[in-house]
Structure formats: structure tokens, C-alpha cells
Amino acid sequence: MKIVHVPLGGKGPPLPASQKPYTVNGRTYYPLPSAAGYVEEGLASWYGPGFHGRRTASGEIYNMYAFTAAHRLLPLGTYVLVTNLENGRRVVVRINDRGPFVPGRIIDLSYAAARALGMVEKGVARVRVVALAEGRPGPRGIVFTRLPSLRRGEFYLQVGSFKNYANAVRLRERLSRRFRSVLIEPFEAPEGTFYRVRVFLAYDLSEARRRAAALRREFPRAFLVAR
Structure with missing residues (x-):
């Protein structure tokens, strides 16, 4: 997979390598300036x-x-906790590559990490990815940045994703009868624009997980996201 870095105009200081935009298959990605608050x-x-x-x-x-992984947007050097939601296994990996560039996937793990999570034979698994720390080279090894707590934020349950906007509107109207805040958020994918329908759960992660668990009985394909 060829990755082409995209130069940016302006006179500001050069971006670190972990934040440089890059293009794959005609699409340009802009890495996050920080992993703080990242959970997906x-x-x-x-x-x-x-x-x-x-x-x-x-x-x-x-x-x-080695226990490493590829991610499209997290800063290179970020350590993340990956939990296999299908069997409860966990592993910590370091982001040192870019990808995956397959629609619908959020992280590409090394063989060692996949084996630790028990997903080698299946090939894919539903996971939770939480940023733990950012690492950068220092004179005496890797220097870590402590990230803010991920316990507080805006947590939503993604209930559906549609290419047809009218279908997303119909689901939002149905859910709005029961939930105070239901959003439609567009998402640009290689296949076109998708409209994600998300229900607000809570500002506390533990409470959001509790509510998400109850709603997954009704929406088995739904998953928790943070903004």
C-alpha cells in the first residue's frame, strides 16, 4: 500500500511526522494532533x-x-488498549503504522496482538480501542505523555448507518419518541456518504456502557462511540 504525504501551505513550523496528512487510494487523511480522549x-x-x-x-x-498496530488517525507512537468485545481479552499495542484502509475497520493489529485477542482464525473481531499514552523518542528512550481521563465526555450509541438519507431520518424520528437527543452524522467513505444515526447516552463512560448494554438487546449491531 503506497502512502503519499501531502504538503501543506503556510509559514508555520513543520508538522511532526505523526501528524502529517497522507493520501491513500485518492483519499487524504489528517492525523489527530493528540490522542487525548480517544475511544472507539x-x-x-x-x-x-x-x-x-x-x-x-x-x-x-x-x-x-511485536505488539503493534496500524491506525488511520491516531498519532504514531500512541499506546492503546484494545479489548475484544466478543471474548473479553485485552492487549496493549503501540501505533506505528497507517491503516486499515478497508471500509468499516478501525484498527489493523499485528499477528502477535491478534493472537493474544483470540481473533487470528476469524480474521476480524469487534473491539474497543482506548488511548492510554502518547510516546515520543527521547535521549533515554520513549517519553510518555499522560492523557486526560476518558471517564467524562459525550457518549453515543450508533444504532444504524445508511447510504439513503431518508432511511436515516425515519430511524431518527422513531427513536426521537423515546430518546431526548438523536443525531444524524454524515460520514464520507470510499463508497460514498453514509448517514450514521446516534443516540446520546450519557456524559459518564460507566453510565453510557450500562445504557448501551441494555439497548444492545434491541439493537444487537449497535456500538458505543465517544465525541
């Missing part, structure tokens, strides 16, 4: 032998037996 749920995949020994986006050589 979605599908994880893994990559292994075909990439073992190749150079990653961070400049490191990919080692499929």
Missing part, C-alpha cells in the same frame, strides 16, 4: 506474513511478532 468501537483486523520485514509509516520495520 468497531471492527479490528490483522496483518502478518505479507508485510513482515517491510517498513511501516513510522519508519520502523514491521515485526508481526
